[in-house]
Amino acid sequence: MRGTHTTTTRILTTLFALLALQLGSLVAPAWACGCGAMVTRPEERIGVDQEQSAVHWDGRTETIVMRFRVHGNARQAAWIMPVPRRADVTLGDPGLFDAIEELAAPEERERSYFWPREDDWPFDSGRGDAASVGAAPGGSVGVVGRERLGPFDVARLTATDPDALGDWLHANGFRLPDRLTPELRPYVDRRWEYVAVRLAPEQKDVPLYGELTPLRITFASSELVYPMRLSRLAETRQTLDLSILAAHRMEPRSPIGGEHPEVTFSGRIDRPEGPVAALAGDAPVHLTVLRQRFPEPSRIDDDHVLRTVADTPYRQVIHRERLLTVAGIPAWILTAAAGAAVIAALTVFLTVRANRRRRVPSAA
Template sequence: MAMTTDRPARLRRGIVLTAVGIIAALGAVVVPTPAQACACGGYVAADGYEVAVNREVAAIAWDGETERILLEMDVLTDAPDAALLIPTPAPAEVALGDSEMFDELLDVIAPEVEVTYTWWPEASFGDGAGAAPGAAAPDLGVDVLETVDLGPLEASVLSADDADGLAQWLDEHGYVMQDGLATALRPYITEGWYYVAMRLTTDAADLSGELQPVDLTFASESLIYPMRLSAAAATDQFVRTYVFADRRMARTDASEDTASVDLRFAGAVDPAAVENPTLAEIAGVTPYLTVMDQWFHEPSTEIVSDFTFSASTQTGDYREVVHETRMREILGMPAGPVLTFLGLVAAALALLIGGRAVSRRARRRSAVPAGPRQSTASEPEPQPAPPAGVDGGGQERHPSHL
């Protein structure tokens, strides 16, 4: 992976991240109160300061041999500098990440919207920065394998064979590791993991705000996300994992049974259909994306392992469907009531007009006087009686003389 120092001016806001290796997924963490552990690892700051992450996003790709993780975070703290420490199974290479990739990822997994139209509204009835690490003291059991200067980012890759030695090394560089985080690190030290340490500094009053994304790659025999440090967190942990592989993936670790896992998306990403070059590069090698959300309300008891992933027994694609109800409107008003009102008005007008027509006809009939009876062809006209001495044929009758 290229380690370039030529970056846009917007990256040079004075933030120097000295740290951390993540692995296997995308996390979004909302922490209302400061905690030294986060979903991807642990923060350490000078004595008297605390650091919390209110948003953490990571995307991971695994091709069977190498993992690549891009991490973006929003930090809440009053500390002028801090360090993020996260274990990786092998030494990691570090570069600056691409923040625009995460914006396009949201478009890729956007739910399908099914719209239902309604004519009626719903009824409602109310309601202090030290120098970058150089070399570790031999007696502490900590070795600095590499320090990478990326302009706004400086990262150190460490190995350690003793948790207390690592805590002392951090203390000598101005950072205090709480006992809970040191305890959570012990299994990684026993298993021979490595650590990426990224120092966060700024010219502003504190570090709060969005930090420049980090791009990490390291060798790995399996797809794994280091979650055990999060057991030291005192607040709820929400982790979203965006896993790129050659097929649909599923959680297979012990922590999978202790908290809910919600599938958000499963499907192939066409590299030709996306605009971001980093996303297109990842999808060109590992085209299938599986997105899962995990909530931990009691991290100390629910996080008992790292996240591990393998091929899912489910092979179909999945996209969330959001049902949306929209109102049919006439002139900005609900169509149902408007049409009902217009229908009632039309009916009332029809009755009024019809009633008036009937009344006019009745008045006209009552105003016409009665006339003489007219003869008809079936009734012969009465004839006047013949005068005396004349028969009906007009002949004069004469008395006969006997």
């Protein structure tokens, strides 16, 4: 028992080296890093401006496509993502996220208002326009695969050989952290595996900046799961944007410590095309787009497990409000002018009538 405890501790400690600078290296992270953790060298800094994730699940196999937009002065970085089974990793299609955004775009409707507001004449005061708003056999497999994919050095790892994993870490210049090791224990206990990715651009002196090439990770799974537990390491508010392609509408079983997940789109795609078809196939599929905020990331207590719900369609509606006009003239001005004209006419009529009465001679 003592030897088993020691081995488990070594596994957790070595694995967590991939998270060495999760808190110290990220510059104001704002997006939930479902990937696990973004780390870099001690003297460099990297921040994740945005993470986009699209998931396809057919009941047996799950594919996650992830893209990051980063900033900072890091010339190399790496991240780790826990997965329940052995994973295949390839490059993703950057056009996928634009295609999903187009499919889930809000419906725009115009709504008129009658009375002028502060940005309308005569209240604008000439200010101008306002701004728009699987377990390893024998328990001893370490590095089970390694590929070079564009700017990525991808290693597929197990949690059962700390020595092999430690060698990988040392070869890539990462130092061992001295805290937060317990965050990986649930994954080790469940015998999950790991996808470790090192971003190493060909131009070594150029910092990582902007949108990175998406990565596509595929693994067997009898349920739709999105790893989120490691996001509890963040120190600032987190936001998760997740697009799901499946047979039916999918929603998280629980908020896992965040605000209630908001569905921003739900609808059937009868004929998937382009990058969406490349991910989900050309058969009809249901697209669900979720957004969830985590005001206190430390309260995240699990990974997201999603369940099938009723296929209720939903699309956001954005109202573009404008001042009601008639032939280009504000309706309130026309109404006011008409009212003034009526009052003026009535005043004239009553005045004339009164004058006529005064002129009528009285009877003898």
